[in-house]
Amino acid sequence: MDAEIQSAYQEELQRLEHTAAEIDRQLQTLETVPRYYGDDLTEQALDNIRESRRQNLSIAAVEPYFGRLDFQEAGAAASQPLYIGKVGVEDEDTGHLLVIDWRAPVASMFYSFTGGEEAASYDSPEGLIEGLIYLKRNLVIRKQILQRVVDAYVKGGDNLDVADEFLLYRLGENKDNRLRDIVSTIQAEQDKIIRSAKNTALVIQGVAGSGKTTVALHRLAYLLYQYRENIRAERMIIFAPNSMFLDYISGVLPELGVGGIQQTTFSDWALDLLEQEVELSDPAERLDTWFAIGPQRPVLDEHAPGRYKGAMHFYRYVEAYLEAFEQNFVPEQPFEAWEGTALDAATVQEWFHAEYRHYPLAKRRERVVGRIKRWLEIELEKVWDSIKRKELKKKANARLRTYLKSMPDLTPFGLYNKMFGEAADLPERIVKASNKKFKKKIVDLEDLAPLLLIRNRLHGIDSSHVFDHVVIDEAQDFSPFQVALLKEQTRGHSFSILGDLSQGIHAYQGVHAWREFLELFEEEEQAYFQLERSYRSTTEIINFANVILERSGEALTLAVPVFRSGEKVRVAQVAEPERLQTVIAAVRQLQSGAHTTVAVVARTEEESRDLHRALQQAGLDATLIHSKQREYRGGLSVLPVYLTKGLEFDAVLITDVDEAHYELSPQDAKLLYVGCTRALHELWLLHTGAPSPLIAGLDEELYTSEM
Known part of the structure; x- marks a missing residue:
């Protein structure tokens, strides 16, 4: 066997040298x-092609292929070796593909084939292609150095669980401050999602660590490759929960050779479209309110503002109000310019309701x-x-100004404010x-979607704001109103909506069941x-976390570990006077190992600040992550538990898991x-x-009390 491994290694070494040289x-x-920086369009197009090739080859130069x-x-007559990489590479002399792009149809077999003697197949433009995999x-290649060769399947061989062994090897690598691509370890169930048809609204329930965010990003890259004649990167958009999360995922698409996709939060996108007409309420205050401890926390019901304004019944309410507003927009009285000269109301009604009906409301008003x-x-x-004409003109203009007051030129906020004033x-x-906030032109997150709906009815939807595909990450925190609004602005209703109801810690604004979107x-x-498979945490951590979820009292999906074993979860009681010193000692112990990223997690932002101060005073270089954070730096982080969602760390220390901070409730269990x-x-x-x-x-099998 050693000879076979050595032979395979030498074979791959020669192939790598040839490919890298090319x-x-x-x-x-x-x-x-x-x-080229000139004005000639042909030269500009050629320069763009060359630059795209240069970028792709630069990606390939580091890691030409992985499979x-x-x-x-x-x-x-015989089998052909197909090398799969992040980007395709062609031999310029022979035209032969040295590396096949992972998004190509034939490459799908690398992910979907899990062993067996039966025929394999893939869908090509020419139809279904069948054959045998031998x-x-x-392959693990770093900076053109071959580090590892693992045969996941050999036809006629023993074929032990080496595929899982390779996956575990990659999962065991430590994390830095960025999410990375997973092209070399995409699993069959993930690949099925990535390669789903374009004009489909995908709703993906993925447990913590299932790779759903990465899958959605890889799906964007796949769609751009597969439908490159119909889809443009600049017409795609990713909605993430916050700016720090956007920073965390920012490296994935460039690693896949994809650029130009809009990446934003819903609030930033909405405020931009509303041209900053309103100010968003402080998100920190909102978080402090809903994540308060004990009786200070508001009651969570269907009348919570986020749930109520985000529901489809409120969408229909706004639509009905706009329809009534439109029907009553034109005055029932004629416009009398001066005595004996009047424009009858029926004519103005005809212009508004019939002749200009295809225009949005503001444009109709302008035309009328x-x-x-x-x-x-x-x-x-x-x-x-x-002289008389001049007198009549002055009188008519004054009367026209009065007449037009009954057809006001309203802004989205003006009309929304009017709606609540009449509600x-x-x-x-x-x-x-x-109404209290509206007096200061301050709105909450749940007001943004209604404001945009009103904007669309007033001004229409500009083609630059129509998307080819929309990704909504942490979608359990989105509302049906938001998705219904985005549906209006998305061609073919092409969506990737992904989240985890088990992590629905913002239930005061998000959905409680995926059918609300479906x-x-x-x-x-x-x-x-x-x-359901979690690739992030060890089996010990997942089993421990699942028990917490089971105590939530809700029927939630539990994660299935991939059998990567590690240290037992440690649970320890400490006296309050010794708590800070225990935290400091624990951090030093965790950092003394191979852990690159460590998180110290508290229940509230205020407690996080106290911990951060203590760690700094102890000489530890820690970053405090707060609700307005825009960048994730890695290393040692201190943050409240509700800001950890979407991130991952080599080690996590939660400092206050007592009955005062975490009650026996669905919300605290999810938290x-x-x-x-x-x-x-x-x-x-x-x-x-x-x-x-x-x-x-x-x-006691789930944890240890040793520190």
Whole structure:
């Protein structure tokens, strides 16, 4: 066996040297051609092609490929080795593909084939191609150095669980401050999502660590490759929960050779479209309110402002108000320019409701006002006496200004504010709170989607704001109203909507069941996927976190570990006077190992600040992550538990898992579950006094008390 491994290694070494040399040669050739900055369109197009090639070759130069598939097409005399990489590379002399892009149809077999003697197949533009796979090989290449060769399948061989072994090897690598691509380890169930048809609204329920964010980003890259004639990167958009999360995922698409995709938060995008007409309420205050401890926390019900204003019944309410506003927009009285000369109301109604009906409301008003002014000019031209005409014009203009007050030129906020001022059938609590903020032109997150709906009805949807594909990450925190709004602005209703109801810690604004989104789409244009395998944390951490989730009292999807074993979860009681010193000692112990990223997690932002101050005073270089953070730096981080969602760390220390901080409730269970599932390799929990009922009395096999 050693001889076989050595032979395979030598074979791959020679192939790598040949491929790397060809990539370097092509790069050197491109570098001899200077960039073009002139005005000639043909030269600009050629320069863009060269620059795209240069970028792709630069990616390939670092890691030319990661997999090999020996495939014999039905009817062919022998199998051919196919090398799979992030980008395709062609031998310029022979035209032969040295490396096949992972997004190509034939490359799908590298991910979908899991072994067996049966025929493999893939869909090509020419139809279904069938054949036999003789070898599936994983390769680890770093900076053109071959580090590892693992045969996941050999036809006729023993084929032990080496595929899982290779996956575990990659999962065991430590994390830095960025999410990375997973092209070399995409699993069959993930690949099915990535390669789903374009005009489909995908709703993906993925447990913590299932790779759902990365899958969605790889799907963007796949769509751009597969439908490159119909889709443009600048017409795609990713909505993430916050700016720090955007920074965390910022490296994935460039690693895949994709650029130009809009990446933003819903609030930033909405405020930009609203041209900063309103100010968003402080998100820190909102978080402090909803994540307060004990009785200070508001009651979470369907009348919570975020749930109420985000629901489809409120969408229909706004639509009905706009329809009524439109129907009553034109005055029922004629416009009398002066005594004996009037434009009858029926004519103005005809212009507004029939002739200009295809225009949005603001444009219709503009057209109707223009017609009225033109009518007035014609009537004035009939008056021959210039002095009298001047007097009549002055009188008519004054009357016109009065007349047009009944057809106000409203802004989105002006009309929304007017709606709440007239609201008689909305919950009093919501109306009162809204009107109080509206006086200062301050709105909450849940007001942005209604404001954009009004904007769309007033001004229409500009083509630059229509998307080819929309990704919504952490979608359990989105509302049906937001998705319904985006649906209006998305061609073919092409969505990737991904999240985890088990991590629905913002239930005061998000959905409680995926059907709230699925009901927005026709059955034939939607698809639902469930990712249950967790690739992030060790088996010990996942099993521990699952028990917490089971105590939530809700029927939630539990994560299935990939059997990567590690250290037991550590749970320890400490006396309050010793808590800070224990935290400092624990951090030093965790950092003394191989852990690159460590998180110290507290229940609130205020407690996070206290911990950060103590760590700094102890000489530890720690970054405080707060609600307005825009960058994730890695290393040692201190943050409240509700800001950990979406991130991952080599080790996590949760400092206050006692009954005062985490009650036996669905919200606190999800909150603690989120904190625990951020850890890849080690999870430590501290509590002063009695432990939280979410971890009290656990099976001793699930944890250790040793520190």
